[in-house]
Amino acid sequence: MSKIEISDPEDPRLAPYVSIRERDLTGRSDGRFIVEGKVTLAILLERSRFEIESVFIGRSRVEPLAEMLAQVPEGVPVYVAPQDVMDQVAGFPIHRGVLACAHKGQPVGVEKLLEAETLLVLNGISNHDNVGAAFRNAAAFGAGGVLLDEQSCDPLYRKSIRVSAGAALWLPYLQSGQCDDHVSWLENAGFDVWAMTPRTTAEELHRLEPATKTAILLGPEGPGLSDALIDRCRPVRIAMAGGFDSINVATAGAIALAHCHASSGSAKA
Amino acid sequence: MSKIEISDPEDPRLAPYVSIRERDLTGRSDGRFIVEGKVTLAILLERSRFEIESVFIGRSRVEPLAEMLAQVPEGVPVYVAPQDVMDQVAGFPIHRGVLACAHKGQPVGVEKLLEAETLLVLNGISNHDNVGAAFRNAAAFGAGGVLLDEQSCDPLYRKSIRVSAGAALWLPYLQSGQCDDHVSWLENAGFDVWAMTPRTTAEELHRLEPATKTAILLGPEGPGLSDALIDRCRPVRIAMAGGFDSINVATAGAIALAHCHASSGSAKA
Numbered sequence: 001m002s003k004i005e006i007s008d009p010e011d012p013r014l015a016p017y018v019s020i021r022e023r024d025l026t027g028r029s030d031g032r033f034i035v036e037g038k039v040t041l042a043i044l045l046e047r048s049r050f051e052i053e054s055v056f057i058g059r060s061r062v063e064p065l066a067e068m069l070a071q072v073p074e075g076v077p078v079y080v081a082p083q084d085v086m087d088q089v090a091g092f093p094i095h096r097g098v099l100a101c102a103h104k105g106q107p108v109g110v111e112k113l114l115e116a117e118t119l120l121v122l123n124g125i126s127n128h129d130n131v132g133a134a135f136r137n138a139a140a141f142g143a144g145g146v147l148l149d150e151q152s153c154d155p156l157y158r159k160s161i162r163v164s165a166g167a168a169l170w171l172p173y174l175q176s177g178q179c180d181d182h183v184s185w186l187e188n189a190g191f192d193v194w195a196m197t198p199r200t201t202a203e204e205l206h207r208l209e210p211a212t213k214t215a216i217l218l219g220p221e222g223p224g225l226s227d228a229l230i231d232r233c234r235p236v237r238i239a240m241a242g243g244f245d246s247i248n249v250a251t252a253g254a255i256a257l258a259h260c261h262a263s264s265g266s267a268k269a
Numbered sequence: 270m271s272k273i274e275i276s277d278p279e280d281p282r283l284a285p286y287v288s289i290r291e292r293d294l295t296g297r298s299d300g301r302f303i304v305e306g307k308v309t310l311a312i313l314l315e316r317s318r319f320e321i322e323s324v325f326i327g328r329s330r331v332e333p334l335a336e337m338l339a340q341v342p343e344g345v346p347v348y349v350a351p352q353d354v355m356d357q358v359a360g361f362p363i364h365r366g367v368l369a370c371a372h373k374g375q376p377v378g379v380e381k382l383l384e385a386e387t388l389l390v391l392n393g394i395s396n397h398d399n400v401g402a403a404f405r406n407a408a409a410f411g412a413g414g415v416l417l418d419e420q421s422c423d424p425l426y427r428k429s430i431r432v433s434a435g436a437a438l439w440l441p442y443l444q445s446g447q448c449d450d451h452v453s454w455l456e457n458a459g460f461d462v463w464a465m466t467p468r469t470t471a472e473e474l475h476r477l478e479p480a481t482k483t484a485i486l487l488g489p490e491g492p493g494l495s496d497a498l499i500d501r502c503r504p505v506r507i508a509m510a511g512g513f514d515s516i517n518v519a520t521a522g523a524i525a526l527a528h529c530h531a532s533s534g535s536a537k538a
Contacts, residue, residue, distance in 0.1 A: 133517060142510030165515055206531035239531050241411030246434055247523060248402060254520045255527045262475035262508050 001069055003062075006081040009088040014079060016101040017056050019091045024158055031104045033156040035169070037096045038065060043166035045071045050102040050169065052076055058083045058097030065098070104156060108145070108172045114189040116144020116172075117213055118260050120253060121186070121193070123179035123229065124151040124220040131155055132163025133250035134218070139167035141257035142264075146173040147182050147215075183217070183232055191215040195225050195233035196252050202235035210260045221249045270338055272331070275350040278357040283348060285370040286325050288360045293427055300373045302425040304438070306365045307334060312435035314340045319371040319438065321345055327352045327366030334367070373425060377414070377441045383458040385413020385441075386482055387529050389522060390455070390462070392448040392498065393420040393489040400424055401432025402519035403487070408436035410526035411533075415442040416451050416484075452486070452501055460484040464494050464502035465521050471504035479529045490518045 006014060016032050024034075032053065035044050038061075044052060045068065055078040057065065062080055072078055087093045113119065120138040125131050131153050138146055146155070152175065154160065155168040164171075186193050192211035195202075196218055217233060219225030238247070238255055247255075275283060285301050293303075301322065304313050307330075313321060314337065324347040326334065331349055341347055356362045382388065389407040394400050400422050407415050415424070421444065423429065424437040433440075455462050461480035464471075465487050486502060488494030507516070507524055516524075 133520070137516060137520065140509045140516045204531070206527075238527060240409045241530065247406060247409045251402070251406065251520050251523045254516060255524055258475075258507060258524045261510065262473070 001072055002075065002077045004077050004079050006079050007085060009085050013054075013077070014056065014089050016053070017089050017099055020099075020158070021092055027154070032101055033104060033161075034158050035100050035102065035161055036094070036098065036158055037162065038068065038098045040161055040166050040169070041098055041100050042068055043169050044100055044102060048102070048169040049105070051105055053101045053103055054079060056081070056086065056089075056099040056101070058086050058094070061097040107176070108174050110174055110176075110185060113145045113147060113172055113174050114185060114191075117264075118143045118210075118257070119186070119191065119215045120146045120257065121179070121182055121215050121217040122146065122148040122152045123217060123225060124149065125218065125249060126151065126153050126220065128153050128157050128159045129163050130221070130248070130250045131157075132160040132168065133248075134253050135160070135164035135167040135171055135173075137250060137254040137257055139165070139171050141254070141261040143171070143257055145171060147186075148173065148175040149179045149182065150175065150177060179217075179229060180232075183229065186215045189213070193217055193233040194236040194256065195219075195230040196237070196256060197225055197230050197235050198237055198240075198246075199230065199235050200237070202237035204239050205236050205256055205259055206239060208236065208259070210263050214260055216253060216256045216260070218249050218253050270341055271344065271346045273346050273348050275348050276354060278354050282323075282346070283325065283358050285322070286358050286368055289368075289427070290361055296423065301370055302373060302423075302430075303427050304369050304371065304430055305363070305367065305427055306431065307337065307367045309430055309435050309438070310367055310369050311337055312438050313369060313371060317371070317438040318374070320374055322370045322372060323348060325350070325355065325358075325368040325370070327355050327363070330366040376445070377443050379443055379445075379454060382414045382416060382441055382443050383454060383460075386533070387412045387479075387526070388455070388460065388484040389415045389526065390448070390451055390484050390486040391415065391417040391421045392486060392494060393418065394487065394518060395420065395422050395489065397422050397426050397428045398432050399490070399517070399519045400426075401429040401437065402517075403522050404429070404433035404436040404440055404442075406519060406523040406526055408434070408440050410523070410530040412440075412526055414440060417442065417444040418448040418451065419444065419446060448486070448498060449501075452498065455484045458482070462486055462502040463505040463525065464488075464499040465507070465525060466494055466499050466504050467506055467509075467515075468499065468504050469506070471506035473508050474505050474525055474528055475508060477505065477528070479532050483529055485522060485525045485529070487518050487522050
């Protein structure tokens, strides 16, 4: 392990870790992202497709995390600093004392993603908690990946990763362009595309037998999917009590994904 | 409407609104709670069982909200102040410019709650988002109420109310004592009590036909329900993909509630 002690918060090697929150808000254009906490770092080291650039931990965490740090690839620097230096660099208290920086690298190819049997498709999901929760649910119910449009937020935003329970680090996904194009891709690849909507004329989820290839399309909370998108797809609704047709969008996805998983061979067997 | 103009942030009539966040954290022992935002205030006025004590709004909101304010009961003061006075009192910027204070009053009687066909039962859910989401889901899928133990957090905490989409204000609930006693009440009232657990020996949710009276019991994220509690109940699990048996506790509740609702007469009809 290449352990490098740092005592100066201005050390240029720590540049990717400076003012994390502010850069979370504005977005990073350098292709890097930050993960926080030991559980997430473990996933980054063990099952992620992303190339790790460096690790940055509090001095007091070196010993308790020795086993995990031994997995850091050869040549990847592990910067070690006192907690107060770490907090100064990041711009807020890093209670967990564990940060790492990785490269997004090349996105997953669309052909690869379309090989999945079940896909989650996000249209305009601009809330980091919802994107993170959507990934966690997709992983829990064995979806083969996630397709997001440019209006949805970045799954590799620090909070999305945490809420995803690390799933954003290993579940294949592609974020690109417009949802309208995604629906075309899915149709061409033989997917039955379920547009989740509260429309009363939509088919009820619990009566549906999922096709071999099913895509679950979720729209933004509040406005929901556009009529044009719903009309192109198979409108599906979750039966709810009268007068209250509102659940969280990631929760709606979870219910649809759970239904597909329960109806699939693996859960039936 | 009893509109009262306030210009002094120290005005004693605004005492319940002072330092809202700090008092959210420590909890209020005076039986009052605060709601925030016009959607929540509308629910408080229209369908809540709670007695409203006062309303506190920014001056610029009086006119746009005139219709809603006309519903404030006779004799309930509507305090009006400039935005900066409001922010000073509350201790942080009240962007929505709408606050109200209400009394918790008498809790719902347990006998009343046990008349429900479907109940959600929360054991040690100490996260406000999760409690709020649990209420939202219970309302969406027509549960008759929620039973919470003392270890769970207060559904009338400001953030819980917001996340519940206001359901915490009208869905009957009772927070009291220990979950062990709740299970006894439920058993005596003829409920089939489903203890949600990832145990592989548990019955799979999607294969179950809900009983006439079903209670869905959720435990804390991380540790989950205790073995002793699970063993007293009917262990039920949600089928998930191998190697990832973790979804958010409120989401697990939503999936179980959706299943009960879909299996009930109303959704079948």
